[in-house]
């Protein structure tokens with residue numbers, strides 16, 4: 678495979694596009710409008726610059742990766758691609774629309790339609806297409822260039838060939854470690870991670886400890902690379918809540934319920950790092 682499409686160039690889409698380009702693939706990134714596309718391009722460039730400055734890649738490799746990335750707002754440009762990864766917002770209606778459009782656009786009936794969804798059932802996305810055997814979950818972790826894991830999730834209708842291709846892309850092409858996860862909300866990692874993050878928010882909301890002390894507790898007490906509230910800021914408060922809602926809708930278990938503070942912060946536009954304010958401030 679020489680080329681691949683990525684739909685959506687937010688936090689996850691930009692990271693996915695970067696690692697695909699760095700692995701030697703030609704990448705077409707499609708966004709809904711020019712503003713979102715420009716922001717996405719800036720994200721990828723900033724990350725490549727950071728990787729270069731940290732000595733993770735050579736100047737030549739960063740330039741090569743940059744030259745492999747093409748950006749467009751025209752969905753139709755994906756029509757001849759053999760593999761597309763959807764990484765738009767964690768919103769069911771938006772994702773269903775993308776899968777429906779992909780199904781209409783992509784000419785090759787063998788083309789693979791992967792989703793980076795954190796929590797929406799792959800079967801639901803597959804049902805928006807006429808080729809459910811080619812639809813698979815390919816869930817990356819943030820920040821994508823740094824995190825080694827990819828969850829590969831087939832639905833009940835995904836073919837063996839599609840699963841094999843998804844594993845091969847993750848491991849052989851990208852050098853990531855794939856794990857097989859079931860098609861249930863939260864897959865493996867978020868089903869464990871989200872209740873932990875929500876517990877930290879509840880603890881903060883109840884005034885048990887400061888944000889800093891909660892995070893210091895988990896970084897120094899449990900050797901986590903960052904504390905739970907800093908991690909919610911990194912993931913995005915809106916994304917965290919969206920994943921929590923999917924988990925709650927599926928299992929109806931109280932530890933998946935969105936804490937009121939999380940809902941209020943989202944309503945106030947405090948989405949974490951990407952908005953400049955979350956549990957911490959990121960404004961210069």
Ligand code: 3HC
Pocket residue numbers: 724725727728731733794795817818819820822823824867870902903908911912916920
């Ligand atoms: N390419 C390659 N390497 C890069 C890079 C890039 N574009 N950007 C940064 N790096 C490297 C840095 O050089 C550094 O390497 P080093 O450890 O060898 O010095 C390392 O990555 C860390 O980068 P920084 O020092 O710049 O630290 P940051 O503060 O920016 O980031 C962190 C640190 C990687 C985010 C770390 O705190 C961490 O691992 N946190 C946990 C992240 C996590 O749990 N992610 C999962 C979220 S859940 C998810 O995504 C699922 C979703 O569905 C909700």
